[in-house]
Amino acid sequence: MAETMETPENRLKRLHMRSWRRGMKEMDLILGHFADDQLASLSPADLDLYERMLAENDQDLYLWVTARIGQDTQGVRDPASAMFAPLLDRIAGHAGERFAADR
Numbered sequence: 130m131a132e133t134m135e136t137p138e139n140r141l142k143r144l145h146m147r148s149w150r151r152g153m154k155e156m157d158l159i160l161g162h163f164a165d166d167q168l169a170s171l172s173p174a175d176l177d178l179y180e181r182m183l184a185e186n187d188q189d190l191y192l193w194v195t196a197r198i199g200q201d202t203q204g205v206r207d208p209a210s211a212m213f214a215p216l217l218d219r220i221a222g223h224a225g226e227r228f229a230a231d232r
Contacts, residue, residue: 131199135195137154140176141169141176144164144168144176144179144180144183145165146226147183148160148161148164148166148168148183149161151187152186153188153191154189154211156187156190156191158221159191159194159224160183160190160220162223162224162227163219163220163223163224165172166223167219167223175216178212178213178216179216180214181212181213182216182217185213189209189210192218193209193213194212194217194220194221194224195220195221197217197218197221198219198221198225198228
């Protein structure tokens, strides 16, 4: 049986959908808006990391992201999130900008 390769466009659509349908409304809003605005600009390596991050538990992701919003991330030292740190910083920055704009 031949293996079907996913096109880059289909991968972006799939990741976008997974970003908006997390199971925890707060993460839907954080990751969904990030996906709307930033997903297409991620490098292939960052998309791989983003996809791995989406497999994480929503409660953990929420804590990892919100701990970074409005903070110097040098103080965030959660070993479980270390592999995702640059991506989490980018997501938190995006969420922080959206939050500030809504005020």
